[in-house]
Amino acid sequence: GAGVSQSPSNKVTEKGKDVELRCDPISGHTALYWYRQSLGQGLEFLIYFQGNSAPDKSGLPSDRFSAERTGGSVSTLTIQRTQQEDSAVYLCASNFATFSNQPQHFGDGTRLSIL
Amino acid sequence: AQTVTQSQPEMSVQEAETVTLSCTYDTSESNYYLFWYKQPPSRQMILVIRQEAYKQQNATENRFSVNFQKAAKSFSLKISDSQLGDTAMYFCAFFETGGAQKLVFGQGTRLTINP
Numbered sequence: 127g128a129g130v131s132q133s134p135s136n137k138v139t140e141k142g143k144d145v146e147l148r149c150d151p152i153s154g155h156t157a158l159y160w161y162r163q164s165l166g167q168g169l170e171f172l173i174y175f176q177g178n179s180a181p182d183k184s185g186l187p188s189d190r191f192s193a194e195r196t197g198g199s200v201s202t203l204t205i206q207r208t209q210q211e212d213s214a215v216y217l218c219a220s221n222f223a224t225f226s227n228q229p230q231h232f233g234d235g236t237r238l239s240i241l
Numbered sequence: 242a243q244t245v246t247q248s249q250p251e252m253s254v255q256e257a258e259t260v261t262l263s264c265t266y267d268t269s270e271s272n273y274y275l276f277w278y279k280q281p282p283s284r285q286m287i288l289v290i291r292q293e294a295y296k297q298q299n300a301t302e303n304r305f306s307v308n309f310q311k312a313a314k315s316f317s318l319k320i321s322d323s324q325l326g327d328t329a330m331y332f333c334a335f336f337e338t339g340g341a342q343k344l345v346f347g348q349g350t351r352l353t354i355n356p
Contacts, residue, residue: 157342159343159344161344161346167348167349168245168247168332168346168347168348168349169286169332169334169344169346170346171343171344171345174342174343176342181342182342182343185343215284217284217286219286219344229276229288229291230344232278232285232286232287233285234283234284234285235284235285237284
């Protein structure tokens with residue numbers, strides 16, 4: 127596609143439910159990043175992929191968070207047993223490669239609200 | 242760990258005025274990149290300008306320019322002839338080329354351009 131696509135745009139769910147957030151990067155981009163933006167805050171790095179591999183998972187807040195990427199394209203961020211503090215905008219970005227000095231291209235994000 | 246600090250949570254100026262947003266960062270690296278991103282209410286992160294640390298010349302993109310002071314680890318953004326469409330959150334971000342391959346963001350500055 128022309129840009130990074132994220133779905134759903136908005137998600138409201140009850141505390142304790144599992145959610146899946148999807149990111150479809152720009153075609154040809156091998157690097158994919160997930161960030162979290164809490165209300166009024168900057169972006170917090172969660173995880174990145176180079177191809178299907180995730181060398182750095184240190185940003186994931188807890189073991190309830192996981193992410194995968196298959197076929198070097200679409201990535202899914204899964205949050206299990208959601209808590210109210212998980213409410214945030216989750217942004218995905220992609221780039222030609224992780225070591226690239228080119229700017230990351232961002233999607234419009236998924237706004238997650240936990241009731 | 243790298244940190245990025247934006248000391249101005251909010252700023253407000255009149256249309257056509259010039260405004261400067263400040264950013265400082267902390268790193269022990271010598272080779273890195275700095276970015277300014279704009280985030281309007283649509284949530285999408287839009288690249289405004291970038292600077293390579295090894296370049297002494299300040300980057301310029303139309304009405305946007307930076308004042309990069311490497312020794313002081315300062316990277317301010319100047320917006321000239323401000324327009325209503327410049328109203329947004331502005332984030333300063335740091336990317337190190339040999340490290341964790343992630344963008345580190347400041348907390349952001351909410352800029353409002355008044356008519």
